[in-house]
Amino acid sequence: xxxxxxxxxxxxxxxxxxxxPGADSVAVEELSFEVPAGEICxxxxxxxxxxxxxxxxxxxxxxxxxxxxxxxxxSVKEGDPARLRREIGYxxxxxxxxxxxxxxxxxxxVPALLGWDKERIAARAAELLELIGLxxxxxxxxxxxxxxxxxxxxxxxxxxxxxPPVMLMDEPFGAIDPINRSRLQNExxxxxxxxxxxxxxxxxxxxxxxxxxDRVAVLKKGxxxxxYATPTELLMxxxxxxxxxxxxxxxALKRLALMRVRxxxxxxxPLAQAGxxxxxxxxxxxxxxxxxxxxxxxxxxxxxxxxxxxxxGEQVPATPDSVADPLIDADSVLRDGLASLLQxxxxxxxxxxxRGRLAGVLSVEIVSDFLASDxxxxxxxxxxxxxxx
Numbered sequence: 001x002x003x004x005x006x007x008x009x010x011x012x013x014x015x016x017x018x019x020x021p022g023a024d025s026v027a028v029e030e031l032s033f034e035v036p037a038g039e040i041c042x043x044x045x046x047x048x049x050x051x052x053x054x055x056x057x058x059x060x061x062x063x064x065x066x067x068x069x070x071x072x073x074x075s076v077k078e079g080d081p082a083r084l085r086r087e088i089g090y091x092x093x094x095x096x097x098x099x100x101x102x103x104x105x106x107x108x109x110v111p112a113l114l115g116w117d118k119e120r121i122a123a124r125a126a127e128l129l130e131l132i133g134l135x136x137x138x139x140x141x142x143x144x145x146x147x148x149x150x151x152x153x154x155x156x157x158x159x160x161x162x163x164p165p166v167m168l169m170d171e172p173f174g175a176i177d178p179i180n181r182s183r184l185q186n187e188x189x190x191x192x193x194x195x196x197x198x199x200x201x202x203x204x205x206x207x208x209x210x211x212x213x214d215r216v217a218v219l220k221k222g223x224x225x226x227x228y229a230t231p232t233e234l235l236m237x238x239x240x241x242x243x244x245x246x247x248x249x250x251x252a253l254k255r256l257a258l259m260r261v262r263x264x265x266x267x268x269x270p271l272a273q274a275g276x277x278x279x280x281x282x283x284x285x286x287x288x289x290x291x292x293x294x295x296x297x298x299x300x301x302x303x304x305x306x307x308x309x310x311x312x313g314e315q316v317p318a319t320p321d322s323v324a325d326p327l328i329d330a331d332s333v334l335r336d337g338l339a340s341l342l343q344x345x346x347x348x349x350x351x352x353x354x355r356g357r358l359a360g361v362l363s364v365e366i367v368s369d370f371l372a373s374d375x376x377x378x379x380x381x382x383x384x385x386x387x388x389x
Contacts, residue, residue, distance in 0.1 A: 007037070007165065008037040008038040008165050008166070008196055008197050008198040009037055009071050009072030009165035009166055009198055010034060010035060010036055010037045010071075010072060010073075010198065011034070011035040011041075011058065011069065011070070011071055011166055011198055011200065012033075012034040012035075012069065012070045013031045013032055013033050013034070013054070013067070013069055014032055014067055014068045014069070014070065015030050015031070015032050015066070015067040015068075016028060016030070016031040016032070016054070016057060016064050016066075016067035016068070016069060017029050017030055017031070017064065017065050017066045017067050017223075018050070018053050018054075018057060018062065018064055018065050018223070019065045025222055026065075026222060026223060027050045027053045027222075027223050028050040028053050028054050028057070028064075028222075028223030029222055029223050029224055030067070030224075031050075031054060031067070031223060031225055032067075032225070033217055033225060033228045035198055035200065035215065036198075036214075036215075037072075037165075037196075037198050038196035038197065038198060039198060039199070039214040039215060040192060040199040040201055040212055040213050040214050040215075041199070041200050041201065041213060041214065041215045041216070041217060042201045042202070042203060042208070042209040042212055042213035042215070042216050042217070043055060043200065043201070043202045043203075043217050043219060044202075044203055044204065044205070044206055044208075044209040044216060044217070044218055044219070045204075045218055045219035045220060045226075045246070046204075046220075046221065046246070047204065048221055049219040049220055049221055049222070049223060050219055050222070050223030051202045051217075051219050052170055052202055053223065054219070054223065055168050055170055055200055055202050056168075056170075057069060057076075058071075058076060058088065058166070058168055058200060059076070059081075059084055059085045059088045059090060059168060060076055060077075060081040060084055060085070061085065071088075071165065071166055072165065086110050086113060086114060086162065087162065087164055087165075088164050088165075088166050088167070088168060089159030089160055089161075089162075089164040089166070089167035089168065089197070090159055090167070090168045090169075090170075091155050091156055091158075091159045091167065091168070091169045091170070091172045092155070092169075092170045092171070092172065093170060093171040093172060093173075093174040093175050096155070097143040097151055097154060097155065097158075098143075099142065099143050099144060100142070101142075102139060102140055102141065102142060103125075103129070103134075103138050103139050103140070103141055103142070103143070103146070103154055104121075104122060104125040104126075104129075104139035104140065106143070106154060106158055107124070107125040107128055107129070107139075107154065107157050107158050107161055108121035108122075108124065108125050108161065109158060109161070110158070110161050110162050111124060111161050111162055114162065124161060125139055125157075125161075126139065128157040128160055128161065129157065131157070131160075131191065132153040132154070132156060132157050132187070132191070133153070133187065134150065134153060134154075138150070147180075148175065148176055148177075148180070149176055149180040149183065149184055152172065152173065152176060152184055153184070153187070155172070156172070156188065156191070160195070160197075164197070165197075165198060166197070166198045166199075166200070167197050167198070167199045167200070168199075168200050169199060169200070169201040169202065170202045171202055171203060171204070172184075172188075172201070173185060173208070174203070174204075182332075182336055185208070185211060185212060186329060186331055186332055186336075188212075189212065189331065190331055190354070201213065206246060206247055206248065206254075207254065207257060207335075209231075210231040210234070210235065210254055210257045210258065211257040211333055211335075213230075213231055214230065215228065215229065215230055216228070216229060216230070216231055216234050218234070218242075218243050218246060220242060226239060226240065226242055226243050226246075227239035227240075227243045231257070231258055232255075232258055234247060235247060235254055235255055235258070253335070253371075254335075255371075256333065256334040256335035256338060256367065256370070256371070257333045257334070257335045258333070259333065259334045259370065260330070260331060260332070260333060260334070261328055261329070261330050261331070261332050261333070261334060261337045261351055261362055262330035262331065262351070262359065264334065264362075264366055264370060265366070266351055266359065266360025266361055266362060266366070267289045267290050267348070267360060267361040267362075267363055267366065268288070268289065268290065268360060268361065269288060269290035269292060269293060269294045269348070269350075269361045270284035270285050270288050270290070270292075270293040270294070271293065271294050271296050271300075271358070272293050272294070272295055272296070272306060272316045273295070273296060273297070273298065273316065274295065274315075274316055274317065274318035275315050275316060275318075276315065276316045277314065277315060277316075278311045278312070278313055278314055278315055278316055279314075281293050281306070281311055281316060282311050285311070290348055290361050290363070292305045292306065292307075292348065293305070293306040293311070294306070294324065294350060294358070294361075295310075295316065295320045295324075296358060299355075299356075299357060300357045300358050301352070301356045301357055301358065302324040302327065302350040302352065302358050303320065303323075303324060304319075304320030304321070304322050304323045304324045305320060305321070305322040305323075305324060306320050306321070307320070307321040307322060309321060324350050325344060325346075325349075326340040326341070326343070326344045326346065326349050327349065327350055327351075327352050327356075328340055328341075328349045328350070328351045328352070328362055329351075329352065329354075330351050330352060330353050330354075330359045331354070334367060334370065337349070337351075337362050337367070338364070338367045341362065341363075341364055341367075342364075347363055347364050347365075348361050348362070348363050348364075349361065349362050349363075
């Protein structure tokens with residue numbers, strides 16, 4: 001980010017209650033927890049549990065009845081609510097881009113309200129377009145000329161425009177199709193690894209909560225906090241029957257969302273480039289843990305799997321029998337990597353970094369071993385907690 005970058009701030013809910021006039025019950029009751037600076041906290045729970053109300057009390061689009069919310073130790077009740085909202089990034093499911101403004105103008109909405117000059121706004125918009133992976137030329141386009149996923153990226157860029165210490169995200173990827181939703185989640189996590197913003201993120205999807213959150217706040221009806229924990233703690237040690245039921249019976253599979261593909265021990269495949277002698281490659285395949293060789297280019301980017309027929313000749317061909325499909329992003333969670341393998345019917349898939357270079361090979365067996373070791377760990381934990389005779 002720029003030299004004027006603002007550091008993230010912690011957010012603390014201190015016995016926050018919200019009661020709407022005329023309502024029989026409170027929407028949020030005595031909610032207390034703290035989000036450390038630079039972390040993502042996901043609010044999750046059934047419909048009507050008060051998670052969006054809790055989020056909107058942070059920027060005072062909903063006013064709390066009692067209690068307090070502090071950002072960096074300062075109460076949100078202090079000062080002008082309109083100014084507070086301009087200082088906090090806000091991303092919603094509907095995106096809310098202005099249709100008759102260009103993408104650069106949409107990104108510059110809040111900076112313009114704060115009185116930034118046009119050159120500074122244009123520079124910031126260009127910087128953010130690059131950050132979210134869109135070419136600068138998109139700045140002159142209008143929202144209708146972008147896909148839903150691209151529009152959602154612009155929504156994130158707009159929320160980052162004044163480099164806020166806190167971002168609020170209310171079902172930000174809920175309206176996106178499953179494939180692009182997963183990609184946007186991965187892109188945002190990659191962005192967050194660089195920016196380290198304090199993020200409060202609302203979702204109804206426990207899988208998304210486990211994938212996105214450094215910490216997860218599970219809310220019950222009436223805005224009661226059922227459990228506030230890391231995803232690992234939530235899955236391994238649910239606080240009560242409500243949390244256990246909400247997380248679901250397939251907790252072992254959900255743990256695949258806790259581990260990135262890059263964090264497991266990937267396998268190594270024999271590598272070859274077009275024109276290499278085929279004989280050494282055939283010898284390497286016979287002894288390798290991956291029983292196929294990968295054709296790569298000079299930048300070590302996978303081009304395809306080499307079949308036995310590809311290696312029958314004296315030299316490795318430039319065009320392999322099989323393309324390298326699927327390619328799995330090293331930043332993906334294991335659950336998404338397994339889904340790609342199963343969807344393609346493949347036992348193995350090349351894993352690539354952000355530049356498309358080979359990082360290793362993911363196999364179904366790697367995932368199976370991970371689940372087996374995880375279940376063994378849980379069994380040991382359960383046995384340790386079981387009362388002894």
